[in-house]
Amino acid sequence: MKIIIIGGVAGGATAAARLRRLNETDEIIIIEKDKYISYANCGLPYYIGDVIKEKERLLVQTVEGMSQRFNLDVRINSEVTSINRSEKKISIMKTLTKEVYEESYDILILSCGAKPIRPNIKGLSDADNIFTLKNVDDTVAIKDFIIKNKIKRASVIGGGFIGIEVAENIVNLGVQTTIIEKMPQVLRPLDFETAQIVHRELNTHGINLILNDGLNEFFDKGHKIKLDSSSIIEADIVIMALGVVPENALAKSANLMLGKRGHVIVSDTFNTFGNDGSIVNDIYAIGDMIEVKNPLDDSSYSVPLAWGANRQGRILADHINGHAIKKSRILGSNVLKVFDLTVASTGANEVTLKEKKIDYTAIHAHRANHASYYPNSTNISLKIIYDKQSGKIFGAQAIGREGVEKRIDVIATVMRLNGTIYDLSDLELCYAPPYSSAKDPVNILGYMAENIQEDAYKVVYHDQIDDLVAKGGLLIDVRTNLEYENGHISGAKNIPIDEFRNRVSEITVSKETPIYVMCQVGVRAYLALRILSSLGYKDIYNLSGGYTTYKNYKYQTRQNVTSDEHINNGGDDNMTQVSSNSIIEVDVQGLQCPGPLMATYKAIQNISVGSQIKVIASDPSFMEDVGNWCSTNGHTLISKTSDNGKYIAIVQKGNEVKCGVTLNSQENATIVVFSGDLDKLIASMIIAQGAAAQGKKVTMFFTFWGLNALRKPKKVKVSKTIIEKMFGWMMPRGADKMPLSNMNMAGIGAKMIKGIMKTKNVDDITTMMQKAQEVGVKFIACTMSMDLMGIKKEELIDGIEYAGVATYISKNENVGTTLFI
């Protein structure tokens, strides 16, 4: 039999080798238009960045080597220009001489791949600096252009796999690089909150990231790029990485059936079809040029990745040699290196499931890659999406430094074997401290899913929580005070988990009211939820992935990375500012947030003002946290660098060390507002605002008659006992209705004082209270007095917190000033 394969790289070369192994006598010819066969296209970007130093290493097989070993007729620099289906012949043009000849076939295999998209953009044809990346020649051309022209600024258009790999490698050559992406995120297989971690990593390594803005026009020979927003980006080199389209010209001219996006449609045995729908028994197609089946719902889609091409090459050879083959389904498992991070995913993401209107549950987890007590453990952020009814896994995403792809590989295996989330907890995976934990992160995902399935709690997501809190939902943050102070969700009430049992009385909502609980990653919140559940609370939710996922979701992408947002790779521009005295080194590798911050805080207590500490962390979010922490606590972040996956921050102790308000807040003030008199309330507001203006943290604790100041002016419908209703009628509704302590004269005195305040341009009491809140004064309503006086939460103004005596005492522990009014 004479078998001709068009395309000699991933699918084509694999098919040829397998065909020969299965049959010694067939005539096998590979026709390849390029000058290389079987090269490592996946390694091309790394040659640009000098990670792969010799071009020859990209050539997996030479023509001679492959021809000899597998007894193949390999013809490079040869392009197939047409297929004559009725005569079973192809025309081949020798690309160097343009000579054309014909070759007959018994079986024809198309593995022509895909080509980079080059849109019809104004100014593209005049440009002298625009490249795409598909093969070895493109790679060499890009690298030569950068080096010969001493390129300083590059723009990569498109934030897919190739765009990001190229951008990273160009940065490694010392070129300032901008990625321009039309969508709100890079890497479409990921959901937004996972992609946000990639955005941060790109910014961290100095890449400017422009999202939501597409390429519109080139001018100045490609050295200026106009975007849809009309902004202009200057670039000495432009790499177009807008995705790929199938290389389908031959298939089209041979009247083979194509799908909506131009891919060749094939049967389960890779036979092509004619335009009339009839099967073509002697022409097969594989690889990037075909439509594949999505295991989610058997729909057609394309997955231009190497695994599919290689797998199809092999099983097609089996089929041609009479072996039974399994139906091929492609999950789209993928992995990518993004500087110090690895990002991997498999199966469907939320976006796809929403488009397909498939119901799902998603879980986020943040776990150490191996036992956290063993040195150098790092964090992996994982997400799994599954069917709530059957437990079938739809997809998973993971990002971190080590062990990321291993976890996705395990989940992809479970998916391939039609497993469910219930199988995840039962997987017996290898364990020793340097490699994993006795409960591997994949097991943990299984346990979490089981808890949700067993209705131990429900989940609420990072993109829902702000709205829920804004509408009055109760969100309890069970992290430590330090964690809370270093960043929290607006409106969240902080009850640290270790105080939770003693302070649970501060939760005054009914047992049926929804309660949202959060911590850093979800573990402590789960404990709090169990306590609430045992107390009879029925509608309780864990914030999926905790503050870590929420913070990732909220990351603000940088279009112009400045030097202090940018971690230097391997070097340190600011070394001149680093103290020449010996610096105390704090190694917090392996600790997850807030561990590194706590350690930094403790270490800085032990040095004098002006001295420096060097903190070495492995948690990338520490780099962001340490900057915020320094600026709010009066220290200076001298430098931040990354060295082989270690994040190093040098911090200089400042003069004005505020160091965590709740830990050392001698300068803060608490005002207990007990009185229900207008004049006393005015006095307390004036003092509160004055103290806040001096930088003090002020907490006003409203109790008994003082609670009236917080009442809404209009009646609110709430259920009350008769006594509570009577109390309500007798008490003033809000600050504006409060009487004077002296000379009230049935309200005339209060009116007089308000008039005087107006003429003297003093704010009225309501404005005073608003202004106090705007400058950060915290209003806390005493829940115990509310209960005694029959005042309900719904009756009080917005933007206040609710707490019991324990909170008052804890706030009061380290304050310098306490007033009882």
Ligand SMILES: Cc1cc2nc3c(=O)[nH]c(=O)nc-3n(C[C@H](O)[C@H](O)[C@H](O)COP(=O)(O)OP(=O)(O)OC[C@H]3O[C@@H](n4cnc5c(N)ncnc54)[C@H](O)[C@@H]3O)c2cc1C
């Ligand atoms: C820069 C880069 C990085 C990548 N990185 C990864 C990665 O990390 N992981 C991953 O899974 N995938 C990666 N891929 C994708 C992967 O390389 C492809 O999915 C895979 O190579 C597809 O195999 P294929 O056989 O379909 O096509 P290819 O391997 O592209 O081979 C097609 C060949 O057909 C030849 N050809 C086309 N038309 C004709 C014709 N008319 N006559 C003769 N010859 C013809 C072409 O010259 C080409 O050499 C990457 C691709 C690129 C370009």
